[in-house]
Amino acid sequence: MSSLLQAVAILAAGKFLFAIQDVIIKEMSGAYPVHLILTIRGLVAVPLLLILIHFTRGLGTLRHHHPGLHLLRGVIMLAAFMCFYVALAGTSLTVATALFFTAPFFITLMSIPLLGEKVGLRRIVSILVGFCGVLIVLRPNTESFNLYSLLPIVAAFFYACCQLMVRVAKMTDPPAVMSLYASVIFAALGGLTALLLSNIEPAPGASVSTQFLLMAWSMPGSYDLLVLALTGLTSALGFMCSSNAYQREQASNIAAFEYIMIVWVTLLSYLVWQEVPDPASLIGIAMIVVSGIYVLRREAKIELKPIAYSGLTRR
Numbered sequence: 001m002s003s004l005l006q007a008v009a010i011l012a013a014g015k016f017l018f019a020i021q022d023v024i025i026k027e028m029s030g031a032y033p034v035h036l037i038l039t040i041r042g043l044v045a046v047p048l049l050l051i052l053i054h055f056t057r058g059l060g061t062l063r064h065h066h067p068g069l070h071l072l073r074g075v076i077m078l079a080a081f082m083c084f085y086v087a088l089a090g091t092s093l094t095v096a097t098a099l100f101f102t103a104p105f106f107i108t109l110m111s112i113p114l115l116g117e118k119v120g121l122r123r124i125v126s127i128l129v130g131f132c133g134v135l136i137v138l139r140p141n142t143e144s145f146n147l148y149s150l151l152p153i154v155a156a157f158f159y160a161c162c163q164l165m166v167r168v169a170k171m172t173d174p175p176a177v178m179s180l181y182a183s184v185i186f187a188a189l190g191g192l193t194a195l196l197l198s199n200i201e202p203a204p205g206a207s208v209s210t211q212f213l214l215m216a217w218s219m220p221g222s223y224d225l226l227v228l229a230l231t232g233l234t235s236a237l238g239f240m241c242s243s244n245a246y247q248r249e250q251a252s253n254i255a256a257f258e259y260i261m262i263v264w265v266t267l268l269s270y271l272v273w274q275e276v277p278d279p280a281s282l283i284g285i286a287m288i289v290v291s292g293i294y295v296l297r298r299e300a301k302i303e304l305k306p307i308a309y310s311g312l313t314r315r
Helices: 003-030 036-055 059-064 066-088 093-100 103-115 121-138 147-168 175-196 206-212 222-248 251-273 280-302
Strands: none
Touching: 003 036, 003 066, 003 093, 003 222, 036 059, 036 066, 036 175, 036 222, 059 175, 066 093, 066 147, 066 175, 066 206, 093 121, 093 147, 093 251, 103 121, 103 147, 103 175, 103 280, 121 147, 175 222, 175 251, 222 251, 222 280, 251 280
8 A cells, every 4th residue: 555545544633533533522412511511531541652752752852842932822722622622512523524624724714814825816816705604504504503513613713723823933843742742731721711701501491512611510421431531542543643633744635635524423423313404504514625725726836835734633
């Protein structure tokens, strides 16, 4: 098997693990608050990432990085995925994932003022087509639209800020180190969020997303705790697969395959909840995906490291 096929296969495996993680979180959103899930996920992922760093670069490398920048990035990453996961409670997983893939559009647009990059007309048109796809998916003039539907886009914006922060601050740290700091933040701030929201209860009749955000912390039983721990395991293993894929092959050759995540979440959504996007949503999703792939491909021809070089769906 060629190195390209190996990298694509490993990347696809990583995206499948991330898709399983999202299925677990959506499935558990009716029983446990999002901050509890993020805390458990972080607590499980941290030791696994420490083991990875130990055997690849050595724990001593942690002393040579800038913890302040990493912690700030971790806070922004927490905001990104808290938005995404809260949206999952009341939104189709396929739709939420597709909307999250607007991240490349934000990265490209914000790189103009922040990095002084020149973005050609073709990429601008492609981004506009992608956002037209967003409007088709959201259908803001219909009764099915609600503000929680916008949260995956807010998550994409925060995620784009994290990616640009790496570029602006010229953070050359290994991806495992950045993922470790993010997991520490998830564990620490997840618990802190639980304390801050402990006296706030969702109003009667509140949406499922509001309940997922505000419901009280309750200790999971043995089985549920094991299932929730899988979010940390799949996150760490998915990261390892994604990182390994980008080490095996140039990012410009495999970045577009990030979008296989859409295939996985659509398949799992059907198998678990019998959810199938309606025709209009499929058209909008296709517009987002095609536009996103085009933006990645164009950037790959211009930049040594395309905007997806560290994984668009790394969580």
